[in-house]
Amino acid sequence: MIYANKPLEPGFSLNDLPGSGRIDLLARCVSSALWLSHGVRRDTSIHLFVEVNKQRVMISFSGLKIKRVSPDERNIASWISKALDCFVEGKEQVQEGIKIQRIGLPRFLEQFRGRDIIILKEGGKDVRESELKDPAFILGDHLDLPEGVLKELERFHPKEVSLGPESLLASHAIVLAHNEMDRKD
């Protein structure tokens, strides 16, 4: 799950994704989470927790179900745009494998009970030395997770894990997390 700090506007310009709430960054995260060289990771979903019209909503992409989505930023951004339109119209289902719903973080996270909730954090335990049970990763965007979110996460007993010595783009962190899981499988 990616926590987006900047609000999104329905009808944003596909020609200026960085200026539209860093949608370029969100799109890259979806691409990193779901794409392999010649296909999609069917066992992975990614959830974008964004603000729109002063409400927090979750845009979910399911690797198992998505169709007609390609890994470039503009294409993924066009689906994010469609999701925002759906939200304004009161619809949850955007297309097969993509939905948008108004939901609070604690209620959303309830579905991950029994799984390891992982916060990627510099100074956390090295992922290569961490035992991770069916992990669900939570990342901030270009800014860290805000205090309020960290507070809400506390009761899920998240583990803090680091991926290496450098501070990375969120989309790159996802690639490294996947590689580690691929190697542990």
Added chain:
Amino acid sequence: MIYANKPLEPGFSLNDLPGSGRIDLLARCVSSALWLSHGVRRDTSIHLFVEVNKQRVMISFSGLKIKRVSPDERNIASWISKALDCFVEGKEQVQEGIKIQRIGLPRFLEQFRGRDIIILKEGGKDVRESELKDPAFILGDHLDLPEGVLKELERFHPKEVSLGPESLLASHAIVLAHNEMDRKD
């Protein structure tokens, strides 16, 4: 260095990067090679070996020198487009840190003498168990390196290295290679 299999056309559409010779993929590779969370990897350069007007040219981005480039696909693609325009006009320098030159692969690779030339390949030696001396990585795009290129590389005694059990997008492979180098530093 990324070997691009599809020819590029000067004046391609920034609104259809996948349809313009997979420029989305090339842009993602530049982004993966050069960006950290809050800055650019000043110790890294990336070279795109592309075909334009039936000629092979190298578009180089120097992390040490680039300015006014951002990590989203469209922005990087706009610099690739400017580079192609420069080539048509007979200019090598696109802007500080970005240049385009007509050059054959063997002559280009001469500058890497003394460094380890690495071909990323499934079935190669695991990167985590490889000693790499000041490595220069060579990748194909969504297709593998063609036979002719592999032949030209032979005299540089490349090492074949693998990054993990899955077949990955080139841009994701770059992220993993960087992480390994970051950890070995």
